[in-house]
Amino acid sequence: MTTTDLASPAPPDATPPAAPPPDAVGSDRWYLSSAPIVRALVHLCVPMAAAMIVGAVYNVINAGVIGSLHDNALLAAVTLGTPILGLVMAVGGVFGVGGGSLISRLLGAAENDPAEGTKIRRVSSFALWGAVVAGVVLGVAGLLLLQPLVTLLGADAATAAATGTYVAVMLAFVPVLTAAFCLEQLVRAEGASRQVMVGLVGSTVANLVLDLVFVLVLHWGVGGVALATGLSNLAVVAYFATWLTRHSEHMSLAPRWFTLSPAVLKPVFGVGVGELLQASFLIVTSLVLNNLAAAYGDGPLAAMGVAVRIAQVPEFLLMGVTLGVLPLLAYAYGKGDRGRLTAALRVSALTVGGVGLFFAVAVFLLREQVITTFVADPAVLTIGATILTAQLVAMVANGFAGLLTSLFQATGRSVPAIVMSVSQGVLFVPVVLLGNLWFGLPGIVWALTITEVVVCLVGVGLLVASRGAIERGLADGSPERTRRHSFGRVGVARGEDLPGDEGGVERAGKAAVDGGVQDCLGDLLARQADVEGSTDVHP
Numbered sequence: 001m002t003t004t005d006l007a008s009p010a011p012p013d014a015t016p017p018a019a020p021p022p023d024a025v026g027s028d029r030w031y032l033s034s035a036p037i038v039r040a041l042v043h044l045c046v047p048m049a050a051a052m053i054v055g056a057v058y059n060v061i062n063a064g065v066i067g068s069l070h071d072n073a074l075l076a077a078v079t080l081g082t083p084i085l086g087l088v089m090a091v092g093g094v095f096g097v098g099g100g101s102l103i104s105r106l107l108g109a110a111e112n113d114p115a116e117g118t119k120i121r122r123v124s125s126f127a128l129w130g131a132v133v134a135g136v137v138l139g140v141a142g143l144l145l146l147q148p149l150v151t152l153l154g155a156d157a158a159t160a161a162a163t164g165t166y167v168a169v170m171l172a173f174v175p176v177l178t179a180a181f182c183l184e185q186l187v188r189a190e191g192a193s194r195q196v197m198v199g200l201v202g203s204t205v206a207n208l209v210l211d212l213v214f215v216l217v218l219h220w221g222v223g224g225v226a227l228a229t230g231l232s233n234l235a236v237v238a239y240f241a242t243w244l245t246r247h248s249e250h251m252s253l254a255p256r257w258f259t260l261s262p263a264v265l266k267p268v269f270g271v272g273v274g275e276l277l278q279a280s281f282l283i284v285t286s287l288v289l290n291n292l293a294a295a296y297g298d299g300p301l302a303a304m305g306v307a308v309r310i311a312q313v314p315e316f317l318l319m320g321v322t323l324g325v326l327p328l329l330a331y332a333y334g335k336g337d338r339g340r341l342t343a344a345l346r347v348s349a350l351t352v353g354g355v356g357l358f359f360a361v362a363v364f365l366l367r368e369q370v371i372t373t374f375v376a377d378p379a380v381l382t383i384g385a386t387i388l389t390a391q392l393v394a395m396v397a398n399g400f401a402g403l404l405t406s407l408f409q410a411t412g413r414s415v416p417a418i419v420m421s422v423s424q425g426v427l428f429v430p431v432v433l434l435g436n437l438w439f440g441l442p443g444i445v446w447a448l449t450i451t452e453v454v455v456c457l458v459g460v461g462l463l464v465a466s467r468g469a470i471e472r473g474l475a476d477g478s479p480e481r482t483r484r485h486s487f488g489r490v491g492v493a494r495g496e497d498l499p500g501d502e503g504g505v506e507r508a509g510k511a512a513v514d515g516g517v518q519d520c521l522g523d524l525l526a527r528q529a530d531v532e533g534s535t536d537v538h539p
Helices: 028-033 037-067 072-112 114-144 146-152 160-172 174-189 193-217 221-247 262-294 298-324 326-335 338-365 367-372 378-410 414-439 441-477 479-493 504-513 517-524
Strands: none
Touching: 028 037, 028 072, 028 326, 037 072, 037 193, 037 221, 037 298, 037 326, 037 338, 072 114, 072 160, 072 174, 072 221, 072 262, 072 326, 072 378, 114 146, 114 160, 114 174, 114 262, 146 160, 160 174, 160 221, 174 193, 174 221, 174 326, 193 221, 262 298, 262 378, 262 414, 262 441, 298 326, 298 338, 298 367, 298 378, 326 338, 326 378, 326 441, 338 367, 338 378, 338 441, 367 378, 378 414, 378 441, 414 441
């Protein structure tokens, strides 16, 4: 499949900006292109992990703010409405993660063929406005079906009113929320992880301040909580959009660049749909797990809550690595730099293994002391130590599975990426049901661990199966391939046909009249998408 639609000639007033040298030391592009791998990973991953940890701290403080009202219905309303927020973020991820991974690949390819950079503005415009339109549709549909939705979320007579208020305000801000998450991924695609951290931390601080004002001062209850979330995300949309407009070399958020070309839709949705499916399955698995654990009383539920909170910090560190490295992998792949891709993957794997094992061993050895800081009930302590052990093992396996998922997303392997995204949910439900049936509570406790280990093994199998396609994609993006295409363009300009490009002489003649032979032909001779599943765009 050719990508002529994506690479269609730009309007006369849209001259592509000259890209700065990719090896300008200290720039975001330098970290993606040629910085030492360890420095690049620190630049990309540490801010991501820091922002996620700050978000986790906010969740605890936010619960405290609502809890200070001493109304269990309000706490329950926010808890019941959480799946809506997760689903909305997943919708934004369809466009943001899919678009961001494609943009990073095109940035890498632009090092060898500058014509690739001209395609990025169409991808970024489609990602943003696609997320906004999807958010509008989702928000309007949710408001029209508000009462059935509240019932579906599990609200009873005591919590229905508060849940309805919270969900209604949240639905009104859905386009803002999807745009915020999408823009976050687009900024990350540029390698600007520090800007992402600034935006996320600033949004978290703003959200907390607005929570205090709306809830404790104005007494707006859960409606104030939802409003604070919406307004803080509106601020982060403004920040990310302003940063991209002022600093991005190739991206544009202007609606005029919006396109429905299959050359854009296929790679964006091929990678992004996995995010939506993963979020959907996570909601289902959470509901199944909570309902099964509730049958054993409040103790196991409390122990699970404590274990999850303890494991969150190292888990967020691992997620910072697996999510932060994605633009680096995509850039190296688009550039055709096999050595850098391999090195980034190897160092990331060592980091995930080292950090995961260190925290797992440390927390395991101090598990009783750690759990005691949260609860004093001896019954909860006993089961909590077992649950924490299972969570820590699952955390390490999940870290490697997440790294493999990022690799598939970065290289445009849509099928493996989707399989990795949905496999946890597909496997967990039968495992936890059978575990509960055969072993009772221990079966529930270890179900997630077994699932994560199996998912990791599935990822290894998919990697082995995808190596050939990844190698072909690297060869297509290599400088040698680009030079061969450059010679071909010169031949066409002289009136020579290229194999597989019948009619090239006529098109070259038209381009020559406009004085842009190589640029136009660089678009017309766009890369062929990999027949065996690649969703990348090659020159």
